[in-house]
Amino acid sequence: xxxxxxxxxxxxxxxxxxxxxxxxxxxxxxxxxxxxxxxxxxxxxxxxxxxxxxxxxxxxxxxxxxxxxxxxxxxxxxxxxxxxxxxxxxxxxxxxxxxxxxxxxxxxxxxxxxxxxxxxxxxxxxxxxxxxxxxxxxxxxxxxxxxxxxxxxxxxxxxxxxxxxxxxxxxxxxxxxxxxxxxxxxxxxxxxxxxxxxxxxxxxxxxxxxxxxxxxxxxxxxxxxxxxxxxxxxxxxxxxxxxx
Amino acid sequence: xxxxxxxxxxxxxxxxxxxxxxxxxxxxxxxxxxxxxxx
Numbered sequence: 001x002x003x004x005x006x007x008x009x010x011x012x013x014x015x016x017x018x019x020x021x022x023x024x025x026x027x028x029x030x031x032x033x034x035x036x037x038x039x040x041x042x043x044x045x046x047x048x049x050x051x052x053x054x055x056x057x058x059x060x061x062x063x064x065x066x067x068x069x070x071x072x073x074x075x076x077x078x079x080x081x082x083x084x085x086x087x088x089x090x091x092x093x094x095x096x097x098x099x100x101x102x103x104x105x106x107x108x109x110x111x112x113x114x115x116x117x118x119x120x121x122x123x124x125x126x127x128x129x130x131x132x133x134x135x136x137x138x139x140x141x142x143x144x145x146x147x148x149x150x151x152x153x154x155x156x157x158x159x160x161x162x163x164x165x166x167x168x169x170x171x172x173x174x175x176x177x178x179x180x181x182x183x184x185x186x187x188x189x190x191x192x193x194x195x196x197x198x199x200x201x202x203x204x205x206x207x208x209x210x211x212x213x214x215x216x217x218x219x220x221x222x223x224x225x226x227x228x229x230x231x232x233x234x235x236x237x238x239x240x241x242x243x244x
Numbered sequence: 245x246x247x248x249x250x251x252x253x254x255x256x257x258x259x260x261x262x263x264x265x266x267x268x269x270x271x272x273x274x275x276x277x278x279x280x281x282x283x
Contacts, residue, residue, distance in 0.1 A: 020257075036249025039256040046260070091267045098263070099256040106249030203264065211271045214278035221281040 005206070012202040019195035027192040036106045039099050040176075040185075041192045045200035046096035051158065053089035053204060054128070057082050058155040061148035068145065076219050079144050082151060083135060084211035086128055088204050093125045108171065116164040117172035124161055127154040 023041040030037035060082035068075040100118070105111050112118065131154055135147050165172055176183055185193070 042260045098259050102252045102256040106252040214274040217278040
């Protein structure tokens with residue numbers, strides 16, 4: 001692992017430790033919910049991470065479709081980053097669902113309800129799990145193109161998830177940030193949001209970069225292997241032609 | 245801390261960390277496998 005990655009990891013761990021400390025021991029508890037509201041400081045970064053990495057996946061899928069027949073090197077990089085970002089997005093989405101469910105159990109008394117926000121988020125998670133399963137089990141040269149198309153259609157659910165609490169009446173709380181006038185949290189709680197937002201996004205970038213490198217290297221090796229067998233094939237054809 | 249939901253708070257933080265570490269483990273396996281592939 002390169003030096004800059006170790007440095008990035010070191011800074012990330014520092015920010016995460018500080019975020020943990022601020023979230024649990026520095027900012028005041030919520031006046032209505034008490035300490036269980038502190039789940040919010042890990043819940044929000046999960047959705048931010050999901051939004052970031054699914055957007056990267058969308059961008060990479062578009063780039064892949066645009067250049068796959070013209071610039072094979074760039075297409076391979078875009079496809080590798082698409083895999084890495086989809087996996088990271090699925091991890092963040094899953095954590096968002098788990099932490100939300102735990103909060104719901106404590107505050108609502110139920111683990112789950114089929115309201116628009118929760119259902120559309122679960123569907124989003126399933127779409128990207130299906131995307132990863134397609135990449136894992138489908139074979140053939142069209143697999144990457146199919147996956148890229150699926151990623152574009154899958155992303156259509158992201159704005160739906162975001163807007164669901166604005167468009168429909170849901171059990172899920174109204175938007176905390178960017179919601180109706182008077183929404184938001186007390187300024188004294190914001191340090192916990194910022195530290196954890198920064199820390200978990202930095203963590204996501206670190207892990208996704210590792211995954212990108214390994215995927216790119218594997219794809220490059222597979223391509224070299226395929227080219228080697230192609231180089232061998234014309235000789236065989238020639239020999240067969242010579243004999244006939 | 246000592247009010248309602250403290251157990252859920254601990255579980256939420258623990259679940260977040262465990263899921264991230266589990267995925268990091270998967271990425272580490274992929275990283276090692278890719279390292280062993282000849283360039």
